[in-house]
Amino acid sequence: MRTGRRGPIGVAAIAALVSAAGVCTPGAQIVRAEDAIVALFGLQTSLDVEQQLLVREEARYEANFTERTRLDDQLSRFYNELEALFVREKEAAAYEEEEIEEERPTPDQIRRAAEAKEMEVRALERALASSRDEGRAIRDEIRRVKARISILSQKIAELRNTLPQDRDSVTGIWDIALMPSGDRGVFALWQSGTMVSGQYVLDGPFRGSLEGTMINRQLLVRRIDATLGRSMEFSGYVSDDGQTVQGTWLNYNLSSGAAPTGSWSARKRSSSPSEAPTSLSAPEP
Numbered sequence: 490m491r492t493g494r495r496g497p498i499g500v501a502a503i504a505a506l507v508s509a510a511g512v513c514t515p516g517a518q519i520v521r522a523e524d525a526i527v528a529l530f531g532l533q534t535s536l537d538v539e540q541q542l543l544v545r546e547e548a549r550y551e552a553n554f555t556e557r558t559r560l561d562d563q564l565s566r567f568y569n570e571l572e573a574l575f576v577r578e579k580e581a582a583a584y585e586e587e588e589i590e591e592e593r594p595t596p597d598q599i600r601r602a603a604e605a606k607e608m609e610v611r612a613l614e615r616a617l618a619s620s621r622d623e624g625r626a627i628r629d630e631i632r633r634v635k636a637r638i639s640i641l642s643q644k645i646a647e648l649r650n651t652l653p654q655d656r657d658s659v660t661g662i663w664d665i666a667l668m669p670s671g672d673r674g675v676f677a678l679w680q681s682g683t684m685v686s687g688q689y690v691l692d693g694p695f696r697g698s699l700e701g702t703m704i705n706r707q708l709l710v711r712r713i714d715a716t717l718g719r720s721m722e723f724s725g726y727v728s729d730d731g732q733t734v735q736g737t738w739l740n741y742n743l744s745s746g747a748a749p750t751g752s753w754s755a756r757k758r759s760s761s762p763s764e765a766p767t768s769l770s771a772p773e774p
Contacts (some may be wrong), residue, residue, distance in 0.1 A: 525651045529662060530677035530688055532648065536641040543634045550627045557624060560617040567610045574603040649759075656731030659685060659703055665755040667691075667738060669748065676755065678710075685710055703727070708734055717742055723753060732757045 581596040594602075652661055663676040674691035680703055687699040689712065701710030701723075712721040725736020734755040740747055 525648050526660065526662070526677045526679045526687065529645060529648045529652075530675070532641055532645050533662065533675075534690065536638065536645065539634055539638050539641060543631065543638065546627055546631050546634060550624065550631065553620060553624045553627055557617065557620045560613060560620055564610065564613045564617055567606065567613060571603065571606045571610055574599060574606055578603055656729075657706075658731070659708060659727060659734075659757075662758040663734070663755040664758065665753060668752045668754075670751070676710075708736070725753065725755070 577594075578596060578599045581594065581599050658680045660679045661677075663678060664673070665676055666673050672692040674689060674695075676687055676689050676699060678685055678687035678699065683702050683704050685699070685701045685703050685708065687710075688696070689699055690696045695714055695716070697712060697714040697716075699710045699712060701708065703709075706727045706729075707724070708727055709722070709724045711719060712723065714720045720740070720742045722739045722741070723736060724738075725734040727734050734753075736753055738751055738753050740749050743749055
């Protein structure tokens with residue numbers, strides 16, 4: 490699932506989002522399932538962004554570590570070369586007045602070579618210092634991202650426990666996959682009687698609302714995109730355990746050349762925090 494829709498959120502933003510959903514304190518209770526779903530949907534989207542940011546920052550740190558190692562090795566080699574030039578410069582001064590048949594560099598030539606090497610050493614020292622500073626900054630950012638992930642995961646676990654466990658209800662977070670395109674996304678659904686409503690995010694990125702019905706395990710929802718308007722219809726049957734859906738979709742908007750119909754599948758995220766996925770990845774089709 491693409492995550493360019495929103496950037497990482499800080500602790501204050503997380504607290505504001507959770508507070509708006511009615512969970513200002515650890516002991517607060519969400520009365521309506523839709524409140525929990527809306528908050529959970531937003532928090533899980535943010536968690537997905539943070540986890541991808543963590544992967545990126547860890548990759549940056551690996552690259553930084555490799556560069557620091559290279560610079561450190563090169564600097565050590567240059568130090569040795571500089572020391573050798575100073576030794577040669579001292580020796581050259583001793584035989585400067587002697588008659589020597591073989592051609593040797595003059596003390597002045599050796600001195601200039603030592604000065605050039607000194608400049609290279611100083612440039613490498615600056616590059617290594619800069620690389621070390623960058624490494625410290627990346628480590629600090631990784632710690633901050635992990636702290637945000639920890640807060641988000643805790644709030645998600647609290648919200649999951651407020652969702653109904655009834656297998657006859659589709660209320661919850663669903664990872665979906667569309668065929669034949671292979672697009673993936675997330676449905677956040679809540680059910681009241683036979684009426685179903687919710688929100689969604691699909692590859693594209695597309696987002697909007699959902700409305701429909703659930704009767705005799707048959708789910709019918711219409712997709713109302715924030716940009717395209719009423720654009721698709723999803724129909725399918727919920728499994729006996731209430732954890733999966735298999736069905737077909739119908740595309741109302743054919744102007745883009747997209748397929749008119751296809752199949753789709755969905756898997757409900759577990760209400761158990763230990764078993765629940767931590768990102769907005771959809772099920773394998």
